[in-house]
Amino acid sequence: MELKLYDTLTRDKRVFVPLDPNNVRMYVCGPTVYDFAHIGNARPVIVFDVLFRLLRHLYGADHVTYVRNITDVDDKINARAAEEYPGLPLNEAIRKITEKTDKQFHDDVAALGCLPPTVEPRATEHIAEMKALIERLVASGNAYVADGNVLFSVRSMPDYGKLAKRSLDEMIAGARVEVAPYKRDPMDFILWKPSKPGEPAWPSPAGIAAPGRPGWHIECSAMSWKYLGEMFDVHGGGIDLVFPHHEDEIAQSRCAFHTPLMANFWMHNGFLQVEGEKMAKSLGNFVTIREMLHNWHGRTWPGAALRWAMLQMHYREPIDWTHGNLVRSADEILQILNLVRGFHRDPNTGKINFDRIFSEIDSGNPSEAVVSALCDDLNTSRAITAIRASKMKRERGLTIQLARDLAFLGVLKRNDILYYSMFHGVESNVGDKHEAMNIAVDYEMARANGDFQFASSLVETLANAGLRIIETDPSSLLISKGADERAFERVVKARVAARDAARRAKNFAESDRIRDELKQMGVVLHDTKDGTTWEIAR
RNA sequence: GGCCACGUGGCGGAGUGGUUACGCAACGGUCUGCAAAACCGUGUACCCCGGUUCAAUUCCGGGCGUGGCCUCCA
Numbered sequence: 001m002e003l004k005l006y007d008t009l010t011r012d013k014r015v016f017v018p019l020d021p022n023n024v025r026m027y028v029c030g031p032t033v034y035d036f037a038h039i040g041n042a043r044p045v046i047v048f049d050v051l052f053r054l055l056r057h058l059y060g061a062d063h064v065t066y067v068r069n070i071t072d073v074d075d076k077i078n079a080r081a082a083e084e085y086p087g088l089p090l091n092e093a094i095r096k097i098t099e100k101t102d103k104q105f106h107d108d109v110a111a112l113g114c115l116p117p118t119v120e121p122r123a124t125e126h127i128a129e130m131k132a133l134i135e136r137l138v139a140s141g142n143a144y145v146a147d148g149n150v151l152f153s154v155r156s157m158p159d160y161g162k163l164a165k166r167s168l169d170e171m172i173a174g175a176r177v178e179v180a181p182y183k184r185d186p187m188d189f190i191l192w193k194p195s196k197p198g199e200p201a202w203p204s205p206a207g208i209a210a211p212g213r214p215g216w217h218i219e220c221s222a223m224s225w226k227y228l229g230e231m232f233d234v235h236g237g238g239i240d241l242v243f244p245h246h247e248d249e250i251a252q253s254r255c256a257f258h259t260p261l262m263a264n265f266w267m268h269n270g271f272l273q274v275e276g277e278k279m280a281k282s283l284g285n286f287v288t289i290r291e292m293l294h295n296w297h298g299r300t301w302p303g304a305a306l307r308w309a310m311l312q313m314h315y316r317e318p319i320d321w322t323h324g325n326l327v328r329s330a331d332e333i334l335q336i337l338n339l340v341r342g343f344h345r346d347p348n349t350g351k352i353n354f355d356r357i358f359s360e361i362d363s364g365n366p367s368e369a370v371v372s373a374l375c376d377d378l379n380t381s382r383a384i385t386a387i388r389a390s391k392m393k394r395e396r397g398l399t400i401q402l403a404r405d406l407a408f409l410g411v412l413k414r415n416d417i418l419y420y421s422m423f424h425g426v427e428s429n430v431g432d433k434h435e436a437m438n439i440a441v442d443y444e445m446a447r448a449n450g451d452f453q454f455a456s457s458l459v460e461t462l463a464n465a466g467l468r469i470i471e472t473d474p475s476s477l478l479i480s481k482g483a484d485e486r487a488f489e490r491v492v493k494a495r496v497a498a499r500d501a502a503r504r505a506k507n508f509a510e511s512d513r514i515r516d517e518l519k520q521m522g523v524v525l526h527d528t529k530d531g532t533t534w535e536i537a538r
Numbered sequence: 539g540g541c542c543a544c545g546u547g548g549c550g551g552a553g554u555g556g557u558u559a560c561g562c563a564a565c566g567g568u569c570u571g572c573a574a575a576a577c578c579g580u581g582u583a584c585c586c587c588g589g590u591u592c593a594a595u596u597c598c599g600g601g602c603g604u605g606g607c608c609u610c611c612a
Binding site for chain 2: 031040074076216237243245318379
């Protein structure tokens with residue numbers, strides 16, 4: 001199937017033809033690891049994960065190389081390190097900060113259903129490549145040394161500004177920052193700069209005696225070069241990176257390698273707002289991925305629901321992240337997954353055969369409708385419409401196909417399907433049933449999100465209240481006070497049976513009373529033609 | 539000030555030069571002792587003004603509005 005992608009450089013959507021179909025190469029700017037990733041950071045990670053999955057589908061899983069860097073040398077990191085570990089030598093503090101943040105980031109994006117990229121290079125491990133590039137640029141006259149800095153000379157590149165569609169003169173006219181005196185041109189940017197005492201430092205290139213550290217832009221040119229070559233297929237990132245970051249990457253790589261292009265397609269995701277406002281700490285609407293997973297608007301949100309919400313709209317459009325949208329997404333995901341698991345439920349035991357569900361998912365391909373929607377510049381919105389269409393037809397084959405499509409979009413993971421299948425039970429004589437049940441839900445959610453640290457903290461919370469969590473099998477979870485692990489379930493079943501008897505006897509006053517009583521316990525009943533089913537209210 | 543996007547029904551959000559997007563909510567119905575769920579059906583739309591056209595929400599121009607970038611930022 002023909003893949004079309006929008007290219008920021010040419011501002012058009014055109015057919016994607018890889019430089020080498022046996023090795024399709026994509027680079028995406030990754031996080032600077034100094035703090036929890038916020039929900040806006042999640043967007044490019046999810047968007048390009050979808051593209052990664054699509055490319056793997058089209059060209060084969062072994063024929064796609066996806067590189068996402070980790071920036072671990074940066075002023076913000078230095079500042080945060082000094083702030084959090086004032087007693088430690090700076091370099092040690094920096095390592096603590098970057099290691100911790102790096103782990104948080106990976107936990108968070110895994111919860112959002114993102115595959116790990118093929119390579120995740122760290123800037124500090126590629127100083128040699130950066131210096132090699134800098135030496136080339138100095139030798140070719142595209143860069144110069146001034147005051148212990150190495151600067152890129154933008155005037156040496158005729159079409160500098162093409163990506164951002166901005167001429168040098170326009171930029172200078174609009175500049176609002178004071179210009180360092182050593183720059184030949186106000187728009188010249190740093191490739192290498194001197195380190196202050198105590199800061200991370202490496203021997204400098206270009207004959208500079210004092211040790212220094214790289215500028216921000218050079219790392220991406222260096223790492224994409226190492227892992228993808230001088231030219232590659234796709235370069236992605238947030239739209240805010242167009243200028244100056246990507247513009248400068250292009251300048252560095254093209255001048256160093258004398259190539260007409262750095263990447264064939266430049267892809268940029270739109271920004272995210274929260275409740276109609278720009279996300280900012282000062283506005284109090286700054287929300288991290290971690291917070292979304294643990295507690296936002298008073299509840300936890302499964303990674304699948306966050307991802308589903310994110311994919312509702314096209315990646316280039318701005319997205320307004322609202323509580324209302326998220327509630328809808330979570331509801332829809334729950335509905336769909338209920339449908340999926342329903343086809344492998346043993347009618348006698350009520351247990352769900354997850355192995356069968358996943359082996360059926362693995363044994364087939366995503367649907368034509370979904371793949372073709374994604375092939376149209378990642379039109380996830382249309383892909384979702386296609387999935388909804390097969391949801392409407394409640395027949396087995398279509399539901400399995402629906403599960404495959406969800407898995408293809410990265411929305412359906414084994415843990416998620418487990419989560420939605422779990423029986424939430426609370427032993428009936430527990431003091432505050434609702435509170436205990438909330439903790440149980442949080443616990444399952446945490447496990448579904450792979451956040452075992454949070455899960456075990458909840459186990460502790462329960463233990464302090466004299467409760468413990470018991471998992472009898474993958475589809476059943478109870479919080480119990482004693483040895484009688486199924487007490488709650490037994491109580492409910494007995495009440496349901498009693499109600500059925502009352503209904504058969506037309507004693508509706510009694511049957512309604514029992515239903516109210518169960519409702520008080522948090523149990524909701526559904527009368528179907530096959531009998532009465534019950535579930536814990538959510 | 540310069541540059542770049544966007545403006546679709548109550549809400550979210552696709553798409554198209556003439557024909558139902560879709561989802562949620564709403565309304566009507568089927569089912570049901572009641573309720574819920576499920577299923578079936580219905581309605582309301584394309585910011586404003588001008589132009590091109592037989593025909594524009596869709597193309598062009600202008601206006602208004604919103605957002606982003608120009609400084610670290612996904």
